[in-house]
Amino acid sequence: MIQPEELFKKVTAHAKEYGFVFQSSEIYDGLSAVYDYGQNGSELKNNIKAYWWQAMVQLNENIVGIDSAIFMHPKVWKASGHVDGFSDPMIDNKDSKKRYRADQLLEEQIEKYQKKGKTDKAEQLEADMNEALNDNNLARLLDLIVAHEIVCPISGTRNWTEVRQFNLMFSTQMGSVADDADTVYLRPETAQGIFVNFLNVQKTGRMKIPFGIAQIGKAFRNEIIARQFIMRMREFEQMEMQFFVRPGTEEQWYAHWKKARLQWHLSLGTPAEKYRYHDHVKLAHYANAAVDIEFEFPFGFKEVEGIHSRSDFDLKQHQDFSGKKMQYFDPEINQNYIPYVIETSIGLDRMFLLTMCNAYKEEEVGEGDKIETRVVLALPPQLAPIKVAIFPLTKKDGLPEKARQIMDELKLSFKCHYEEKDAIGKRYRRHDAIGTPFCVTVDHESLENDTVTIRHRDSMVQERVSVKDLHSIIDQQVSMSSLLKKLL
C-alpha cells in the first residue's frame, strides 16, 4: 500500500518518465505553474475531452457545442465582474519576501487545529474567516492571521504586510501602436464566450429553453500560489456547459446537474467514497448557489468540478453593458425573459491528475524468487492513450510482416503501437506503465492458423484468439459507447 504523500511523488515522476506531462520550457529551467502534455498525456487528455464532449453534446439533444476565441472585448470582463471582483486576498512576509493567499494560510491553520483535536478553535476560526471573506474585510483577515500566530513557512516569522486584493487576470495590449492599443485579457474562464453567443446559438440552432451550450478551451489565471503539479496552473483547460432555463425552474435543474455530473465521474469506475460534494459558503460574485465535486487526491479532498446556479446575472450584465437585448421569447408561456443559468465547470487538468492518481498501482507479481514489482496504470480502457500494443515474438520468420498486417487493420479503429525490441515480458511492463489495456503477440502458430495471444493488462491473463475476433474483443472494452451507455 503506497502512502498518500509517496503516491503523489510517484505519480508526478511517472507522468514525466512516461511522456504524460513535462514542465514547460524545461531546458530553460521551466516556467512556474505551466506544463506541457507529452505523447501519452495528450492522448489521455483528448480521451477525457471526448468522454465529456460526447456525454454533453451527443447524449443530450438539447446541448450544442461551440469554440469561442480566447480574446474577447474588454467590456466583457467589466460586465462579468472579473475586472473589479476576480481577485484573491494576498499577504506578503517581509522577511522571506514570499506572497501567500490570506485565506489559504487561515485554512491551513484550521486544518492544524483539527488534526490536534482542537475542534472548537477550528470551528471558530472558520466562522471568523468566512465572515471576513464575505464582508471583504481585509483588515480582519490580517487580525486573524496575527491572533492565531500564523508564521511564514519559509522564514518562520510573523512579519506580515497588510492584506491586499490581487486581480488574477492576465492582460496584454492589442494593436500595433502602443499608445492606441487596447488592454485585452486572456480569458480567466470559458463561460463568457458562451454567454455572449447565447442568442447567436439560440437563433441559428432554433434552440428552445431549456437548452445548453458546451465548450472546451484554455483559461488563464495569474495564480499566486501555484503548486501541487497540474492542480493549480496559470494556463489550464476548462470544460464548461451553461444550461439556460426558465426563471423559477433553476432549483430543479441545479439538482439535476449536480447528480448527473457526479454520475459522469462514477461511470469511470472510480470508487464512490473517493468523491464528495462540498457546498459553498462564500459564493462567487455571480452565483446564488454552488457546490463543488471534490475528489480525494493524495493531498486531501480537493475541487475538480463546480456546479453553479448563476441566476440571470451574466446575461443581464451583458445586456446592460452592450445595450443589446439578451432576452428569449418563450412560446409556451408567451413571455420574454432573460433565462437563468446552471453552469457545470470542470478543470480538464485536474480531471487528468485525478485519473492518473486513481490509476497508478504497484503490484507484486511472479512467484518464489522471481517476485518483482510491476507498475501499472489501471486507466479506464476508454481513456488509455494506446489501446493495443502489437508484438511479433521475434524479428524474423515473417512474424513482423504478419504483426504489421494485423496492426494495419486495427489502427483504422484504435490507437495502436508496434514494438519488436526486447523480451515480451519487458514489452508488457512498458505498456502496463502507460496503461495499454491489450497486448497482442504474434508467434509462429499465428502464421499457421491465424490466431494470436491477447494479454489483458489488469488480470495479466493471456488467451489464444482468432485474428478475426480481435477487433470486437478490443472494441467492447475501449469504445466510448461502452462508457456513455452507463449515463443513459
Ligand code: GAP
Ligand atoms: N466558470 C466558472 C469557473 O471558472 P471555477 O471554480 O473558478 O469556476 C472551474 O473553475 C474549474 O476549473 C475548477 O473546478 C477547477 O477544476 C478548474 N480550475 C480553476 N482554476 C484552476 C487552475 N488554476 N488550474 C487548474 N484548474 C483550475
